[in-house]
Amino acid sequence: MATDLSRFRQTFIDESRDGLDAMEAGLLGLERGQADADTINAIFRAAHSIKGGAGTFGFGTIAAFTHRVETLLDEVRAGSRAATAELIAALLAAVDVLRGLIDGAAAGASDDPSACVDVAARLQALLDRQPAVAGPAVPAGPADTAPAGWRIRFAPQPEMVAGGNDPVRLLRELATLGEATVVADRSRLPALEALDPEALHLAWTVTLTGPAATREAILAVFEWVEGECELDVAPLEARRDAVSPASAAPAPTAPPAAGGGGPPAPAVGRGAAAPVPGDATSLRVSTAQLDELGNLVGELVITQSMLGQIGRDFEPRRLEQLLSGLAQLERNTRELQESVMRIRMVPISFAFNRFPRMVHDISARLGKKVHLRVTGEGTELDKTVIEKIGDPLVHLVRNALDHGIEPPEERRAAGKPEEATLTLAACHRGGEIVVEIADDGRGIARERVRAKAVERGIIAADAALSDEQVLDLIWHPGFSTASEVSDLSGRGVGMDVVRRNIQALGGGVELRSREGAGTAVAIRLPLTLAILDGQLARLGAQVFVVPLVSIVESLKIDPGQLGELAGRAQVYRLRSDYIPVLRAADAFGIPASAGSAGGMLMVVESDGRRAGIVVDELLAQQQVVIKSLEANFRAVPGLSGATILGDGTVALILDVPGLIGMTHRGGDGSRHGHPRDGLAVAA
Amino acid sequence: MSAIAADAGAPAGHAQYLTFVLAGEEYGVDILRVQEIKGWDVPTPIPNTPDHIRGVINLRGTIVPIVDLRRRFGLPVAEYGPMTVVIVLKVHGADRQRIIGIVVDAVSDVCSVGGDELRPPPDFGGAVAVDFVRGLATVGGRMTILLDIDQLLDAVTAPAA
Amino acid sequence: MPSILAVDDSPSMRQMVRFTLAEGGYEVVEATDGAEALALARQRTVNLVLTDINMPNMDGITLVRELRQLPAYKGVPLLLLTTESAPEKKAEGKAAGATGWIVKPFSPEQLLATIRKVLG
Numbered sequence: 001m002a003t004d005l006s007r008f009r010q011t012f013i014d015e016s017r018d019g020l021d022a023m024e025a026g027l028l029g030l031e032r033g034q035a036d037a038d039t040i041n042a043i044f045r046a047a048h049s050i051k052g053g054a055g056t057f058g059f060g061t062i063a064a065f066t067h068r069v070e071t072l073l074d075e076v077r078a079g080s081r082a083a084t085a086e087l088i089a090a091l092l093a094a095v096d097v098l099r100g101l102i103d104g105a106a107a108g109a110s111d112d113p114s115a116c117v118d119v120a121a122r123l124q125a126l127l128d129r130q131p132a133v134a135g136p137a138v139p140a141g142p143a144d145t146a147p148a149g150w151r152i153r154f155a156p157q158p159e160m161v162a163g164g165n166d167p168v169r170l171l172r173e174l175a176t177l178g179e180a181t182v183v184a185d186r187s188r189l190p191a192l193e194a195l196d197p198e199a200l201h202l203a204w205t206v207t208l209t210g211p212a213a214t215r216e217a218i219l220a221v222f223e224w225v226e227g228e229c230e231l232d233v234a235p236l237e238a239r240r241d242a243v244s245p246a247s248a249a250p251a252p253t254a255p256p257a258a259g260g261g262g263p264p265a266p267a268v269g270r271g272a273a274a275p276v277p278g279d280a281t282s283l284r285v286s287t288a289q290l291d292e293l294g295n296l297v298g299e300l301v302i303t304q305s306m307l308g309q310i311g312r313d314f315e316p317r318r319l320e321q322l323l324s325g326l327a328q329l330e331r332n333t334r335e336l337q338e339s340v341m342r343i344r345m346v347p348i349s350f351a352f353n354r355f356p357r358m359v360h361d362i363s364a365r366l367g368k369k370v371h372l373r374v375t376g377e378g379t380e381l382d383k384t385v386i387e388k389i390g391d392p393l394v395h396l397v398r399n400a401l402d403h404g405i406e407p408p409e410e411r412r413a414a415g416k417p418e419e420a421t422l423t424l425a426a427c428h429r430g431g432e433i434v435v436e437i438a439d440d441g442r443g444i445a446r447e448r449v450r451a452k453a454v455e456r457g458i459i460a461a462d463a464a465l466s467d468e469q470v471l472d473l474i475w476h477p478g479f480s481t482a483s484e485v486s487d488l489s490g491r492g493v494g495m496d497v498v499r500r501n502i503q504a505l506g507g508g509v510e511l512r513s514r515e516g517a518g519t520a521v522a523i524r525l526p527l528t529l530a531i532l533d534g535q536l537a538r539l540g541a542q543v544f545v546v547p548l549v550s551i552v553e554s555l556k557i558d559p560g561q562l563g564e565l566a567g568r569a570q571v572y573r574l575r576s577d578y579i580p581v582l583r584a585a586d587a588f589g590i591p592a593s594a595g596s597a598g599g600m601l602m603v604v605e606s607d608g609r610r611a612g613i614v615v616d617e618l619l620a621q622q623q624v625v626i627k628s629l630e631a632n633f634r635a636v637p638g639l640s641g642a643t644i645l646g647d648g649t650v651a652l653i654l655d656v657p658g659l660i661g662m663t664h665r666g667g668d669g670s671r672h673g674h675p676r677d678g679l680a681v682a683a
Numbered sequence: 684m685s686a687i688a689a690d691a692g693a694p695a696g697h698a699q700y701l702t703f704v705l706a707g708e709e710y711g712v713d714i715l716r717v718q719e720i721k722g723w724d725v726p727t728p729i730p731n732t733p734d735h736i737r738g739v740i741n742l743r744g745t746i747v748p749i750v751d752l753r754r755r756f757g758l759p760v761a762e763y764g765p766m767t768v769v770i771v772l773k774v775h776g777a778d779r780q781r782i783i784g785i786v787v788d789a790v791s792d793v794c795s796v797g798g799d800e801l802r803p804p805p806d807f808g809g810a811v812a813v814d815f816v817r818g819l820a821t822v823g824g825r826m827t828i829l830l831d832i833d834q835l836l837d838a839v840t841a842p843a844a
Numbered sequence: 845m846p847s848i849l850a851v852d853d854s855p856s857m858r859q860m861v862r863f864t865l866a867e868g869g870y871e872v873v874e875a876t877d878g879a880e881a882l883a884l885a886r887q888r889t890v891n892l893v894l895t896d897i898n899m900p901n902m903d904g905i906t907l908v909r910e911l912r913q914l915p916a917y918k919g920v921p922l923l924l925l926t927t928e929s930a931p932e933k934k935a936e937g938k939a940a941g942a943t944g945w946i947v948k949p950f951s952p953e954q955l956l957a958t959i960r961k962v963l964g
Contacts, residue, residue, distance in 0.1 A: 005860070005952070012856035045898045049854045052896075052927045055949025056860065063949065070927075163912075164921035164943030164962075173961055198918070224944030227935075284855070542727065629729075632781045633739065633748040634840045636729055644741045650727040 005057050012053045013106045014284055019046035020102070021353045024095050028356045030083050040083075043091075044073040050098065062101050065116045068123040069094050090122045092357075149178075149209035149236040150218060155185070156229040158199035165225050171204060173221045178210020207236070289343050296339055300332045331646050338625050344384070348426045348435070349377035351386045355397055355424060362401045369408050369419040370401065376426035381433050385525055389435065392498045396437045396521050397422070399495075404441035404519050414516065416440065428640075429524075432628065438520035444513040446470045453479065471511055475499050532626050534643070534653065536619035537602065543651045544615075545624055545643055550656040552603040552610065554618060572601060572612050579603065579612050606657035613654070626653060697795045702827055703770065703787040706758040709827040710787070711794070711820070716773050716832055718782060720790055723767040736839070737786065742771065748839050749784040755835070756815070761788065774836050783839055796820045796829065804828075846963050847871040847888075851881040851895035851907065852925065861894065864952035865959065878902025882910050889916040892963055894946070896925045897933060905933075905940045912941030921962045 026043035047070045054062035069091060075081035097116045104115070152174070156167055174180055185203040195201075208218065218233050225231075307325045310318055352374055363370040400422055408418040423438040446467060453459045453473045465473075473479055477496040499509045502523055513519040534545035535554075561573040562581065570581030602613040624643035627650075629636055640655035700711035701720075726738030726749045735754035739746045749769060753760060766789040774781050801818035817831040848870050850861045862872045873890060875881035879901040885893070893911060897904040904924055911917045924937045924945040934945055946958050 008856050008860045008863070011859050012854075015855050041898075042900070045853070045900065048898045048927060049857075052925075052948040053854055053856050055927075056951075057856065162918050163938075163941055164919055169962065169964065172964075224938075227938060627744075627746045629739070629746055632746060632783060632839075633729075636731060638730065642727070642739060642746045644744065644746075648741055650739050650741050650746060652727065652729065 009057050009105070011284075012057050012059075013102055016050045016053065016102050017099070019050050020095050020099055022046045024092065024357050025353070027088050027092050027095070028360055031085070031088050031360075035083055037077075040073070040077050044070070044077050047073050059101070059105055061113045061116065062098065062105065064113075065094070065101065065120055066098065068120060068127060069098075072123060072126060087126060090119070090126060093119045094123060149207060150213055150215070151232075151234050151236055152206040152208060152218060153203070153232040154206065154222070154229060155188075155203035155231075156200050156225065158196070158201060160225060160228040161200050162198065163228065165228065167200065167202070167204070170221055170225065171206065174206055174208060174218065176212075177217050177221070178208050178213040181207040183207075203230075209236075285343050289339070293336070293339050293343075296332065296336045300329075300336060303328045303332050327647075330648070334644070334648070335646070341382075341625065342623070344382050345380040346383050346386055347377060348379045348381060348386060348433070350383075351390050351393060352377050352424055352426075354390075354394075358394070358397065359401065359422060362398065363405075366401065367407060368401065368405050370405060371419050371421050373421055373423045374425075375423070379426040379428060379433060381525065385433075388501065389523065389525065392501050392523065393424075393435070393437065395495075395498050396523075397424070400437060400439040400441065400519065404439040404443075406442050410442075414442075432630070433525045435523045435525065436520055437523075438518060440518040443515040443517055443519055444471065444474070444511075445515055449473055471513060474511065475509075532624055532643075532653065533621070534624045535602070535621050536645075536651065537600075537613075537615040538617040538619060539615050543619065543645065543649075545651050545653040546602060546604065546613065547640075547653070547656060548621060550604045550606055552605045554600055554602045557599050557601050557614060574601075574603065574612070577610075579610050581612060581614065604656045604660075606660045609660050611660050624651075624653070697797045699793055699795050700822075700827070700829060701770065701793055702791045702822065703768075704789045704791055705752055705756070705787050706761070709791065709822070709825050710752075711796070711822070711827045711829045712770065712772065712832050713829075714793060718771040718773055721769050721771065721784075723763050723769055723786065740769075740784065742782065742784075745782065747771065747782050747784050749786060750835065750839060751786045753786075753788075772832055772835075774839075775833050776836050776840070781836065781839065783835065785835070792823075794822045794827075796822065796827075801829070845869065845871045846891040847873060848959065849873045849875060849881060849884060849890040849893045849895075851875045851878065851893065851899070851904065853877055853896065853899040857896065857925075860952065861955065864955050868956045868959065870959070870963075878904060878907035878910075881907055885911055885914065885917065889920070892921045892923065892959065893917075894923045894925065894959075897927075897937070905937055905942075908937060908942045909940040923958070923962070 023043050023046045026039050026046070029039050030043070047066055051063050051066035051070050054060075054066060072081065072087065072091065076083050076087070081087070097119045100115055154167070154170070156165075160167070171180075171182055175182075183205045185205060186201075188203060189195075189201045215233060222229065222231050303325060307322070307329065310322050310325060314322070355374070356372055359370055359372045405420040405422065406414070406416075411418055411420065421440050423436065425436045425438070427434055450459075450465070450470050450473070453470075453476070454461045454463075456478050458473060458476050458478055459465065474495050477494065479494060479496065502509050502525070508524045510522045510524070511519070512522070532545070533548040535548055535551055537544055537546055557572075563571050563573065563578075571578045572581050599614050599616050600618050602615055602618075604611055604613055624645075626641040627643055629639060629642050629652075638655055638659050639652050640658065641653045642650050643653060645651050699714040701714045701717050702709055702711040704710075724740060726740045728738040729736060729748075735751045737749040737751050739748050741747075751760075752758075763786070767786060768790050769784040769786055770790070771782060771784050774783055800820050802820065804813050804816040804819055815830050815834045817829045820827050820829055848865055850858060850865070850872055851874075852858045852861065853876050858874050858876070862874060865872045873884060873888075875884050877899040878895070881893070881895065882902065893907075895904040895907055902910075908922045908924065911920075911922055921943040922941065924934075924942050925948055926933050926937075926945050927948045937945060943962070946955060950958075
């Protein structure tokens with residue numbers, strides 16, 4: 001059976017790209033002095049996996065190149081090599097080379113060893129300078145004199161079988177090498193009453209003849225049981241001393257030396273250069289998601305056959321069946337569609353990952369000190385959106401580095417820490433994703449913006465503009481032009497293009513800036529596809545969705561624990577605590593149903609503040625696709641969006657933090673130094 | 684907004700209107716803004732919104748608000764019946780286009796109105812605020828109130844009073 | 845059908861191992877690290893465990909050590925996937941209770957041959 005390895009290559013390429021990102025992040029961490037074992041292990045593991053996979057899947061150049069990287073990292077891990085700036089720089093260069101090689105592999109190009117010559121030589125120089133603990137010297141095995149045969153005495157230790165090695169297997173394997181005669185030695189067998197059935201008391205002597213029966217082959221059979229047996233392998237003609245199998249262990253394959261004198265490798269720097277576009281072509285899907293898709297297709301097939309049957313022998317009284325079948329078909333189709341859409345959701349870290357390196361490289365080139373802070377990188381959004389916000393983000397980050405953040409001297413003079421902070425943050429807010437790029441730099445000088453706008457003829461010299469209007473000029477198409485764009489930011493692309501791109505996605509951009517304090521750009525992206533794990537609950541006649549993440553517990557309401565405070569606020573006694581209660585009529589304008597006595601209390605929490613929501617009935621828990629209320633309507637306080645249920649109706653999603661914050665004002669229903677405020681909603 | 688005013692004011696050009704009935708009066712909307720007409724379905728009510736927002740519906744995966752035009756115009760409230768329809772409109776706002784549904788008593792016809800037939804609305808001092816009215820025209824002998832539907836957007840986007 | 849627990853943090857290796865062994869007529873259970881594998885192994889006993897060494901959460905050698913503590917895993921072959929023939933890793937693995945090892949890179953054919961050898 002020759003297995004076609006190419007089918008696994010795409011997976012290998014994808015995981016290697018992730019691995020390289022992880023290596024890069026780890027190396028940048030090391031550079032900042034974050035030399036903990038976890039970081040180093042993570043970097044090592046990534047290199048190790050790439051090397052192993054590359055070897056297995058037939059990428060020899062990658063495997064050989066990564067071997068050096070791995071060796072260096074292993075020494076760092078073992079503490080025998082220091083993570084110097086030089087080493088980190090070389091390893092970062094190696095990451096770039098590997099990215100190039102992986103891209104080449106992805107494009108189906110054959111390995112081009114010349115691409116890595118320079119960096120390979122750099123790594124080799126590092127390896128040479130401080131030799132690692134010498135590996136086992138490769139003993140020149142005794143010349144095979146091809147004896148007529150071998151006498152093998154094999155005496156396992158009694159506990160060998162517990163380690164999973166079956167002597168019968170070893171003997172059988174030995175027999176594959178030639179003609180074997182096996183004689184069991186029962187001399188060590190104890191008396192029956194002393195016999196431990198799990199211990200091994202036998203030994204064997206095997207006489208083996210045949211052309212394949214070399215000493216190496218024989219020792220290879222016993223490779224795994226070295227140290228768990230006595231083994232003596234002697235040629236049949238003349239007895240020799242016992243040989244320890246270890247001395248004939250296969251030699252580690254030496255990595256091919258870097259071909260010297262090759263053409264100088266092109267600089268493969270990534271960093272500030274355009275990001276690798278390769279990651280757009282494939283998407284990894286969890287088996288759980290595939291299973292879900294499979295299930296949905298299965299349901300679809302069942303529905304289809306049911307409808308087919310109704311169609312074949314239709315009679316009017318089956319109309320109801322037909323209609324319900326069609327409704328089921330509609331539901332299946334929608335679920336299938338949503339499931340497919342959900343697969344497209346990826347964390348925004350895909351777009352953020354390039355920035356640590358980019359910020360590192362650019363700030364180094366500009367002589368600025370910048371600390372990049374990234375938050376909310378797990379926030380999920382649609383893959384197509386991720387792909388399209390990449391360039392605007394790059395532009396904004398470059399702008400911040402280039403124009404916003406001051407050189408260290410200037411910051412010092414302004415009384416700021418020398419190291420600037422650049423923040424990349426993502427979060428969900430009311431059915432939208434907000435991505436913010438903020439710096440604590442010099443901010444935007446209004447009079448300079450104004451002067452430039454006058455110079456460009458965008459506004460009249462005497463135009464009366466508010467601060468905000470001046471800031472708005474930055475988005476004007478004619479504002480930034482290629483002529484004054486530095487080599488780093490812009491490339492002739494103005495902020496207007498950034499805004500246009502974001503608007504094309506149905507989003508918006510907001511700019512805030514304070515002179516001397518910094519600039520922040522917030523990108524809002526609609527999240528028609530964001531998903532949420534929700535608890536469906538009936539409140540009055542309506543079904544609402546409560547995000548599972550904010551639910552602490554749900555319990556049956558004991559009317560005796562429901563009380564009133566100051567005649568208005570309701571509280572519920574939950575064990576030793578009181579949590580506040582607010583009527584649904586107040587919060588939602590929903591007509592109160594007959595009585596909440598039979599209802600459930602959903603205890604929710606946000607920012608450490610607990611509250612209860614009284615619902616009439618808990619329904620299913622399910623993943624729901626968040627739909628924006630704002631797209632065609634507007635933001636509604638207390639709601640974070642809406643979703644479409646299986647029956648096609650709209651259910652509203654409660655904004656738990658918003659609800660708690662909304663009714664926060666002074667309502668404190670707790671005691672005993674456990675100030676917890678919030679609300680409970682009673683239907 | 685200015686772009687819309689320009690296109691409404693196109694002289695001599697005829698524009699087509701979808702006309703409908705509301706409390707016995709005939710109204711019209713620019714047919715180019717009509718996305719579809721559908722029957723009345725109970726929408727999902729939205730808490731803390733004015734009375735004329737009946738709620739939201741699922742229109743092939745997007746959430747669309749439903750505005751009761753009688754309530755918005757302060758006309759007497761009517762029971763929804765089999766003739767009640769929802770006209771789904773494309774409304775242009777300052778930043779983007781929105782899709783909204785308006786509930787009307789019944790749809791009547793499609794008619795063509797020339798720019799010169801359009802009369803400015805008199806000061807009603809009554810039911811329908813002048814803001815919503817683009818002009819008046821006589822169609823088939825009946826006075827028809829042609830609506831500027833972009834003004835309806837306020838009915839949707841304004842927060843609860 | 846003999847069952848094999850394959851443990852590796854690399855999806856491509858898992859994919860290759862699963863595919864190869866499934867073709868070879870084995871039932872394959874997968875885990876992405878030692879901790880997950882150990883949890884799985886506590887729920888059911890497999891006929892053989894094939895594990896990578898370098899993994900997050902719990903490495904392969906620790907996994908082997910933990911598995912050998914389980915009565916159900918006494919005598920069950922536990923094979924390590926090692927990247928090079930570093931003798932100290934093998935010795936460490938053996939000391940922890942590993943049955944043997946397969947040296948990466950290996951071809952699907954080599955993998956299957958080794959597994960056949962062990963499981964018969």
